[in-house]
Amino acid sequence: MATPSPRSSPKPSGLDCRLAVLGTDARLTPHRREVFQALAESNDHPTAYDLFAKVKERSPSISLATVYNCLEHLTTHGLIRQVQLERGQSRYCANLHEHVHFHCETCGKVIDAHPAADFDPAKFWNLPAGTKVTRMDIAIHGTCSACTDKS
Amino acid sequence: MATPSPRSSPKPSGLDCRLAVLGTDARLTPHRREVFQALAESNDHPTAYDLFAKVKERSPSISLATVYNCLEHLTTHGLIRQVQLERGQSRYCANLHEHVHFHCETCGKVIDAHPAADFDPAKFWNLPAGTKVTRMDIAIHGTCSACTDKS
DNA sequence: CCATTCAATTAGAATCATTCCAATTCTAAT
DNA sequence: ATTAGAATTGGAATGATTCTAATTGAATGG
Structure with missing residues (x-):
């Protein structure tokens, strides 16, 4: 669907610019937004666990599973990149x-x-x-x- | 050390050509040789487990741990390449x-x-x-x- | 305004690949 | 044969990721 989702995310903000530009139908829920923001703010290439730790500071209740879900969602919607530099942990990158x-x-x-x-x-x-x-x-x-x- | 190891592999064979050419000090024990050969014969890019299954046909007693050890050894000595195409299993490649x-x-x-x-x-x-x-x-x-x- | 629906989220279990470890076996030189 | 050192083994342990089932939460229709 190219039409905007009937259920849009609660508070459109600056981050939605990317959404609009890319014309995706990704929904930026608060958690997804926080994971994205945490990634966008880092210039190293954090792992899922790094991001989990960072997001947890603001949202102590978030779970690692949710961080993985968010990263998966953001990746498949083309908002971030997943990079596999070596065996083991994947790393993520907001530089498109x-x-x-x-x-x-x-x-x-x-x-x-x-x-x-x-x-x-x-x-x-x-x-x-x-x-x-x-x-x-x-x-x-x-x-x-x-x-x-x-x- | 550039000098050949005092303990050379049991039976120098065609496969050692690569060794000689590369001038490494890798020792090709029978298992390492088999793992290498199995990899060299495949034109897909097998995983450690694929190779384990293949080598097992000839050497039923080989363990997965040994296959990993061999692959590690062959990789660090530059005889094969390890490739990481996506999350999860590593793949290996004898095309240098x-x-x-x-x-x-x-x-x-x-x-x-x-x-x-x-x-x-x-x-x-x-x-x-x-x-x-x-x-x-x-x-x-x-x-x-x-x-x-x-x- | 409340009920319904559907997706997001959660915790923890499960899975998968890989590595570690301690014990055993093998090879080659003494 | 004896010894020393590396290779090999199986199984346990680890680490990353995914799955599952239950819960929460938001938006829509009544």
Whole structure:
């Protein structure tokens, strides 16, 4: 459905801008809003548990299961990205601009790196004809400059 | 150590070519050899459990823990790659040529795609100065041509 | 304004993949 | 043969995520 849901979220606010722009039918309930906000405020790439801890400060009653539900909802509605940098915990990212993740294997830090203006990834890989690309996950592993300096 | 280990594997065979070429000090014990061979023979991207099932046919006594140990050993010695396409199970890949993984979200199939000859990924992303890159994981998600045709 | 309905939320159990651990086995050199 | 060290084992433990069933809450129709 492209029409707005009959049951809209309680209080439209600044965060709904993204909703409106994207034209999704995602409903931003208070919890979803808080999870989204917590993610948007972090420039590291938090795990579900990190976000749980952060949201809990404001809403002590929230459960980890709800955080997972919210993240799932936000991800499938394209409001956030889920990133899988290594085995184990997934990480989340509110930066929807096309970017890649640099992961420092020494300190664990994750840095967003943006592609040069003329970057057109599709033309560099010889995908079979008829293949449709919906998204790309590009993870670059190495050592960040701070860790390189230390060693 | 660059010198060969004092304790070499029992029977040098064709598989050791890779070892020799790569100049690693990995020891290919029978189990490690079998796990490697099972992986090298598959063109899908098997999980640890897939490989466990396959190796079990020849060596019924092998345990899943050993398969994990072998995969860990082979990965850290650069003989195979571990790929993380989505949440959950890791997949493994014996193709060491520079390539990206195309993952069909409909049928789950994973296809290796090789970059065009002039592809130089490093220059497309503006990584901070001093950053050292050791490896890149590039996963492209979408729909393969077979699944596109069906719909 | 109250009842109904449906989704959101919850806690805790269950599952799944992976890792850890302690005991055993194997290999190669002494 | 004996020893030392690594490989292997099974099973327990862990950690992340998902499932389930019950509860809550909001908006709509009566």
